[in-house]
Amino acid sequence: MDFLERISDTIWEIPVSYKEGMRVPARIYGSQQLIREMDAGVFDQVTNVATLPGITKYALCMPDGHFGYGFPIGGVAAMDIENGGVISPGGIGFDINCGMRLVVTNLTYKEVKPHIKQLVDNLYKQIPAGVGSKGFVDISRNEFRRVVEQGAQWCVRNDYGWEEDLELIEENGCFAGADASKISDRAIDRGANQIGTLGSGNHYLEVQVAKKEHIFDPEIAETFGITMPDQVVIMFHCGSRGFGHQVATDYLQTFLKVMDSKYGIKILDRELACAPFNSPEGQAYFAAMKCGINMSFANRQVILHRIREVFARVFGRSARDLGMNMVYDVAHNTAKLEQHKVDGKERSLLVHRKGSTRAFGPHMTDVPKQYQAVGQPVIIGGSMETGSYLLAGVETGAETFFSTAHGSGRTMSRTKARKTWRGEQLQKDMAAKGIYVRSTSWSGLAEEAGAAYKNIDDVIAATELAGLCKRVVRLTPIGNIKG
């Protein structure tokens, strides 16, 4: 690790001399301990990313970084599209617009506790989860093409949600410029019956409590809708399912064919397959990826609709009466065209965030009007046993193109986790801790054991110390559905 230069307590740099072809230095965020425990693969991958055409300022990795496909998960790479910058599916992730949504209620822990089993059992029954699960939204292939072009806006038009939900979603729930003609039939086939499904792996839905001692910034918390101690909220994490996966697969193949032969781009790892952003292939993938982003917004919108229905039934009051308003919906697997100041000059950059959350500060364009004064809500999910955070974007985030962490980050492989824990026992241990969990698979549950992840409090402390975001509320789980 002697190749790491300490820039501050939470910033570590690998210089361009480290590897041939690096165009910019790599910077990894985290405390000394988090850096010490990071996969060695992260350093190799982030320095590979530093060789890509158009990369601007730094190849970055957040404190929850771990080994991924081509790019590290936790990676941020901003490409200068006016100077040959590329777009790379590996910098976005297979699960396009994997993201988080947070919804409040006006219920307290005391009111929910007696019903938690009934509540979680009903959520589990009503929200399809697990590999290969099918949704309940029955639409034609052509209608699905409209869903991926219109995102959550399609859902609200079709009575899956409230009009005011839309302004509390990144891009207002519809990434403009999505073009279904750039999507393969295979992707359409895989996605058409997956709207409103949670998925598997680390995708989950959680009922959480904002304990009094965990409300760090009461004013911002109130702006976000968390107004009382022990308030119950719902957080969930899912993405674009088989649809996004197929889009990524399709375009990785396309890029591998043209990258060198047509554009003369040489890369260190096939998994970094890319194309110039300003090329027919790059533009086609950008328009297709936007469909993946919209599928995911629609997916989370329909899931929210079901959550509201279940709460209304269990508590015998309407979702409106229960104050089930959205805080925000954030993506953490995307590439977006943004304006950023680099060395004093405004530049148009394609910012890849893979396992990294956008964290725009106060007064920035695209932050919802009701949050303009305090910054964008940042939702970071921990492991199912430990806890999660609601944070806010800050001005000093400019250093990372206003990006921060997205979760805890694994420290143990899924294989090793399955050998270390039994899902059945874990469920009992979690019950003893006050968390009622339901899962579609015991081995899947074991894979998500809290101890297989970095400590979420350490990760969050590093992001705050580095000036990437600000803690608002820590949220404690009381019920969980694991996909």
Add this chain to the structure above:
DNA sequence: ATGTGC
């Protein structure tokens, strides 16, 4: 992450 894979 993923109808889990050349």
